[in-house]
Amino acid sequence: MENELINIKNNAVSLILDAKDPDELEHIKLQFLGKSGQLTLVIKRLPKINPEKRREVGILANEVKESIESAIIEQEVRIKNQELGKRIKKIDVTDPGIRPPLGHLHLITQAIWEITSIFEKIGFGRVRYPEVEWDWYPFGALNFSENHPARDDWETFFIDAPPHPKYGPMLLTPHTSNGQIREMEKGKLPIKMLNIARCYRRQSDVSHTPMFHQFEGLAVNTSLSISNLKGVLEYFVKTYFGEERKSRIRPYHFEFTEPSFEVDVTCGVCLGRGCKLCKEGWLELGGAGMVHPQVLRNCKIDPEKHNGFAFGWGVERVLMMKEGIEIDDLRLLYSNKLEFLEQF
Numbered sequence: 013m014e015n016e017l018i019n020i021k022n023n024a025v026s027l028i029l030d031a032k033d034p035d036e037l038e039h040i041k042l043q044f045l046g047k048s049g050q051l052t053l054v055i056k057r058l059p060k061i062n063p064e065k066r067r068e069v070g071i072l073a074n075e076v077k078e079s080i081e082s083a084i085i086e087q088e089v090r091i092k093n094q095e096l097g098k099r100i101k102k103i104d105v106t107d108p109g110i111r112p113p114l115g116h117l118h119l120i121t122q123a124i125w126e127i128t129s130i131f132e133k134i135g136f137g138r139v140r141y142p143e144v145e146w147d148w149y150p151f152g153a154l155n156f157s158e159n160h161p162a163r164d165d166w167e168t169f170f171i172d173a174p175p176h177p178k179y180g181p182m183l184l185t186p187h188t189s190n191g192q193i194r195e196m197e198k199g200k201l202p203i204k205m206l207n208i209a210r211c212y213r214r215q216s217d218v219s220h221t222p223m224f225h226q227f228e229g230l231a232v233n234t235s236l237s238i239s240n241l242k243g244v245l246e247y248f249v250k251t252y253f254g255e256e257r258k259s260r261i262r263p264y265h266f267e268f269t270e271p272s273f274e275v276d277v278t279c280g281v282c283l284g285r286g287c288k289l290c291k292e293g294w295l296e297l298g299g300a301g302m303v304h305p306q307v308l309r310n311c312k313i314d315p316e317k318h319n320g321f322a323f324g325w326g327v328e329r330v331l332m333m334k335e336g337i338e339i340d341d342l343r344l345l346y347s348n349k350l351e352f353l354e355q356f
């Protein structure tokens with residue numbers, strides 16, 4: 013029986029070494045190790061032989077099995093490597109190199125950089141504040157009433173954490189206006205800040221994503237006026253959208269500014285004449301206003317001595333309004349679809 017086993021091993025290994033493809037190997041495997049393979053049949057006879065020899069023969073049979081199995085694995089690797097070798101061309105060192113694909117910054121990051129550099133030129137420095145906040149910063153200190161609908165958890169994402177004894181529940185910033193409070197409470201005047209951050213609201217459709225970006229400007233000094241605010245808006249509109257675009261302010265209401273305005277900019281397609289896209293020539297940009305005296309007081313700034321103006325607009329929104337960029341579904345921006353992102 014020992015001889016029989018040795019013969020099986022030699023036969024199997026030489027067949028394996030000659031095998032040219034995975035199918036042939038599979039066939040050989042069955043021939044020796046399958047249910048009625050040659051080795052399997054010998055092993056099945058083991059219980060019938062003399063118990064003294066049985067152990068020794070058993071060990072040999074196992075060794076044979078292992079040798080066949082590892083020969084099969086090694087041959088598999090050899091076949092694969094040969095296939096690969098056939099596919100790899102000889103290297104010609106004089107061939108021109110292949111340029112590796114280069115990525116670029118996301119469309120929104122590009123917009124954030126552009127907006128930052130526009131405001132830096134007139135002295136607004138970029139700041140960053142927490143995007144996980146206490147209620148006080150985006151709501152309480154900004155004069156939002158206790159039962160204001162924005163606080164409703166259908167609008168704002170609340171964090172499941174115990175509330176702060178002084179600052180209230182924990183939440184994700186629904187706008188960048190928390191940055192006004194964070195900046196003012198530092199007590200360093202005058203202020204010219206630009207807070208650009210992610211904002212979060214419970215919304216998702218073609219023109220809304222649950223996460224989006226805003227940029228928020230705040231200036232606090234001794235005698236600022238609406239014309240200072242208007243000057244900054246006009247400067248931004250002309251630099252970002254183009255010299256031919258105009259801006260206007262309309263009375264509006266926000267809790268934390270008095271007076272408050274909505275800022276419009278002339279439509280990039282008809283330049284204010286009125287067209288299918290804008291109807292009356294103007295597109296809405298976002299909010300602005302003179303900082304409410306109570307908001308100053310909330311940050312320990314004396315409204316008799318200081319005043320300020322603020323504005324807060326959506327990065328995605330101004331980007332869409334820039335001529336030439338039309339995105340049917342805003343959610344595409346954050347879908348990681350390369351066919352879309354590579355265009356910008």
Ligand code: DAH
Pocket residue numbers: 186187188189228229266269298299300301302322323324325
């Ligand atoms: N935070 C407001 C919003 O998300 C926008 C806004 C309005 C910001 C008026 C301001 C402002 O700074 O003065 O709708």
